[in-house]
Amino acid sequence: MALDRQEGIGSVAGEPGSELGVIEDVEVVDVRFPTSAELDGSDAMNPSPDYSAAYVRLRTRAGETGYSLVFTVGRGNDLQVAAIEAMRPLVVGQHLGDLVGDVSRLGLSMTGDSQLRWLGPNKGVIHMAAGGIVNAAWDLLARRAGQPLWRLLSELEPEQLVSLVDFRYLTDALSPADALSILGDARAGRDQRADELVAEGYPAYTTTPGWLGYSDEKLATLSAGAKADGFPMVKLKVGASRRDDLRRLGIAREVLGEDYLVSVDANQIWGVPDAISELDQLAVFSPYWVEEPTSPDDIAGHAAIRRAVAPIKVATGEHVQNAVMFKQYLQQGALDVVQIDACRVAGVNENLANLLLAARFGVPVCPHAGGVGLCEMVQHLAMFDFVAVSGSTEGRFVEHVDHLHEHFAAPARIERGRYVAPREPGGGAEMLPASVEAYSYPGGEKWAGALGAS
Amino acid sequence: MALDRQEGIGSVAGEPGSELGVIEDVEVVDVRFPTSAELDGSDAMNPSPDYSAAYVRLRTRAGETGYSLVFTVGRGNDLQVAAIEAMRPLVVGQHLGDLVGDVSRLGLSMTGDSQLRWLGPNKGVIHMAAGGIVNAAWDLLARRAGQPLWRLLSELEPEQLVSLVDFRYLTDALSPADALSILGDARAGRDQRADELVAEGYPAYTTTPGWLGYSDEKLATLSAGAKADGFPMVKLKVGASRRDDLRRLGIAREVLGEDYLVSVDANQIWGVPDAISELDQLAVFSPYWVEEPTSPDDIAGHAAIRRAVAPIKVATGEHVQNAVMFKQYLQQGALDVVQIDACRVAGVNENLANLLLAARFGVPVCPHAGGVGLCEMVQHLAMFDFVAVSGSTEGRFVEHVDHLHEHFAAPARIERGRYVAPREPGGGAEMLPASVEAYSYPGGEKWAGALGAS
Numbered sequence: 001m002a003l004d005r006q007e008g009i010g011s012v013a014g015e016p017g018s019e020l021g022v023i024e025d026v027e028v029v030d031v032r033f034p035t036s037a038e039l040d041g042s043d044a045m046n047p048s049p050d051y052s053a054a055y056v057r058l059r060t061r062a063g064e065t066g067y068s069l070v071f072t073v074g075r076g077n078d079l080q081v082a083a084i085e086a087m088r089p090l091v092v093g094q095h096l097g098d099l100v101g102d103v104s105r106l107g108l109s110m111t112g113d114s115q116l117r118w119l120g121p122n123k124g125v126i127h128m129a130a131g132g133i134v135n136a137a138w139d140l141l142a143r144r145a146g147q148p149l150w151r152l153l154s155e156l157e158p159e160q161l162v163s164l165v166d167f168r169y170l171t172d173a174l175s176p177a178d179a180l181s182i183l184g185d186a187r188a189g190r191d192q193r194a195d196e197l198v199a200e201g202y203p204a205y206t207t208t209p210g211w212l213g214y215s216d217e218k219l220a221t222l223s224a225g226a227k228a229d230g231f232p233m234v235k236l237k238v239g240a241s242r243r244d245d246l247r248r249l250g251i252a253r254e255v256l257g258e259d260y261l262v263s264v265d266a267n268q269i270w271g272v273p274d275a276i277s278e279l280d281q282l283a284v285f286s287p288y289w290v291e292e293p294t295s296p297d298d299i300a301g302h303a304a305i306r307r308a309v310a311p312i313k314v315a316t317g318e319h320v321q322n323a324v325m326f327k328q329y330l331q332q333g334a335l336d337v338v339q340i341d342a343c344r345v346a347g348v349n350e351n352l353a354n355l356l357l358a359a360r361f362g363v364p365v366c367p368h369a370g371g372v373g374l375c376e377m378v379q380h381l382a383m384f385d386f387v388a389v390s391g392s393t394e395g396r397f398v399e400h401v402d403h404l405h406e407h408f409a410a411p412a413r414i415e416r417g418r419y420v421a422p423r424e425p426g427g428g429a430e431m432l433p434a435s436v437e438a439y440s441y442p443g444g445e446k447w448a449g450a451l452g453a454s
Numbered sequence: 455m456a457l458d459r460q461e462g463i464g465s466v467a468g469e470p471g472s473e474l475g476v477i478e479d480v481e482v483v484d485v486r487f488p489t490s491a492e493l494d495g496s497d498a499m500n501p502s503p504d505y506s507a508a509y510v511r512l513r514t515r516a517g518e519t520g521y522s523l524v525f526t527v528g529r530g531n532d533l534q535v536a537a538i539e540a541m542r543p544l545v546v547g548q549h550l551g552d553l554v555g556d557v558s559r560l561g562l563s564m565t566g567d568s569q570l571r572w573l574g575p576n577k578g579v580i581h582m583a584a585g586g587i588v589n590a591a592w593d594l595l596a597r598r599a600g601q602p603l604w605r606l607l608s609e610l611e612p613e614q615l616v617s618l619v620d621f622r623y624l625t626d627a628l629s630p631a632d633a634l635s636i637l638g639d640a641r642a643g644r645d646q647r648a649d650e651l652v653a654e655g656y657p658a659y660t661t662t663p664g665w666l667g668y669s670d671e672k673l674a675t676l677s678a679g680a681k682a683d684g685f686p687m688v689k690l691k692v693g694a695s696r697r698d699d700l701r702r703l704g705i706a707r708e709v710l711g712e713d714y715l716v717s718v719d720a721n722q723i724w725g726v727p728d729a730i731s732e733l734d735q736l737a738v739f740s741p742y743w744v745e746e747p748t749s750p751d752d753i754a755g756h757a758a759i760r761r762a763v764a765p766i767k768v769a770t771g772e773h774v775q776n777a778v779m780f781k782q783y784l785q786q787g788a789l790d791v792v793q794i795d796a797c798r799v800a801g802v803n804e805n806l807a808n809l810l811l812a813a814r815f816g817v818p819v820c821p822h823a824g825g826v827g828l829c830e831m832v833q834h835l836a837m838f839d840f841v842a843v844s845g846s847t848e849g850r851f852v853e854h855v856d857h858l859h860e861h862f863a864a865p866a867r868i869e870r871g872r873y874v875a876p877r878e879p880g881g882g883a884e885m886l887p888a889s890v891e892a893y894s895y896p897g898g899e900k901w902a903g904a905l906g907a908s
Binding site for chain 1: 499500501502503504526527528529530532533534536537540567568569570571572573574575576577578579580581582621622623624625626722725726727748749750751752753754755758773775776778779781782785786
């Protein structure tokens, strides 16, 4: 569906005909943080990640810059950088408004490129690369509008939002009319919810205490701290050892009490029967949800696990490759919690589709965050969901992990266990130039020494 | 499941302890053919592909070389090359037998690498890269054994074959015991079927007449030629224009008669409701199967289409990213024909899982080929399926397209509409050194001129 520029995003993308809105360059930097040294981020499938970002700067002829990043966990970040660079010829010379506002053109230029799509289609590094550029374009538009991304999106009209979605593979579950109806229903009360958001923030939960590599003492101390800080839920990594899982969940329950929400995250380590038997063992600790119990590609497997482990909720999404997969997860009743990720899919536009799909099926969205920059980015989508899509924070929280925020120009802020609504213009991904320089790989000062020493 | 070396593939991988079996280098070349100039390969989603290969040469310390390739359609082939190169540190220094024979080790070293898997997992360029290396290793093993790959695989014992499969995410549909039972049942008659294969070849069908970019006259002439050459089925590309589809199917039916098999291939252009309504229009020409009617990620969508368009069969697979997806396609009754691709998944090992899954559900495998090198490679898997897995060629054909075979050391051979069983040692992917050099991109002589002139 081609966008009619007059009812689309053109109005916030500058004058359609202006040469100044044309994209002049896409710059990508390989930035990596040596998090493996501290076992921050360690889970059953990722014993020692180096949180990394393929960091994108999109520049227009007018001299404006939009920032975004694609999160990875270390090796292969260079490949993600190369994938974004492969998009450059399709993007440079295009008008910014076309990239974000004209779905048919976006499809044609990136996710639908007739040769590049063989490498996916709509999945993996090539799809995340499109997302990196789309998100940078949205960041730039928000800066131009002088608004945080969540507010820019929340103030678009339902028709404008619908025009941003590629419905090609979604209409059997979500038609443009369905989407318009959802957004129309949420139109009432938008301003009130935006005010409420600014006053009270958005609910968060924390994974900070739960990394597999942490000692029992650190787990206990950080769990108690999380509760004291006002977080309503703590999430623990599980799946490497049943004995360890039982001991660690016991510690968490002892510290946190029976009524506190404790979730577990298996990071895909189990097959379907294993997931069911392991969760049967862990059920005595009443986990609130189990995250990624098996392959993110196994929709039917998640459905079978969900049926077997209820009332434990099933959550997934950080590795769900696109809206076609989320559509099926929802159609098949395969999950209780949709965990969108800011960087996994083709950017704000596809995440808008994911939010609409979740709303259509009445399933809450609890975004995946942590990593580096994910908290900063995905909070905008959750806040937009509250203000203008689902209209609710019931059963919803954004993940939070308290590291690497110091590298961002506008770090995510938590007060009393809630994300503070950003006021700074943009989408949250801008990093401090000094951090980009110091952690650029392999040449930055933080790596030159480390690599030399190893 | 770790492989016990004694009952695994170790016996064909050389002495386990031998230093000579250690991988010394992986070399990857970006090879592209300017097929877009002739509209060979043009379909609804790929108007002008340049058939390309990330061409792999794997060398052991003993000086042996194994060849494989990952097929792409042009832009992005450099990214596929880079993805394979990203595997190099995980592979160089490893023993060849470990790569192909020890599932837990293979998983750990490539598809399961804790950092690289973030870029998939198990999908896209990173997954195809693992397949490129695994396939090169199998090519080398077959050369060492002096056998074509189909025969090497066919002569392995059921226990050895089962040990090659990663069952982690498959056991709810296919357990090791199920696999052993399938392979055990096929044990009887293997030699007889191998002899039959050598004598009579394996059924093929042709897509040569059906590219969208061909004129009506070329379609008619090539269709008549295909029938005269003994092919039992012709496949036409559809989906760009209903009028064109109706006219072209009419031409094919007129030339080929009512009883001849004519299939159609939409290359993912439709959404689910569109696919159903378009096929309702095309049904008058009695297509045998519809291939890729919608997104390859939409299992439920394929199931809905299949229910609606019967008796037209639903086929898909060239973009099905891994065995977890094929598992669900089969569990949900979403297809009639499994179209494995030699290069899409993590090589021979994962395609063995795909063949076993198809056999478990009684669904025929009709591999995707064409492109460059795919006929040469995938014929081995179909022949192995006949000899040692499904034991049947009923309702089975391998796709054939008659271009670019001249660049291969052992080109696929067709006689009377059937693939001739290869006798040359290896897996089929070895290209002529002169072709690799001339078509290497962008430096090869075939490109230096073309790029300079444009």
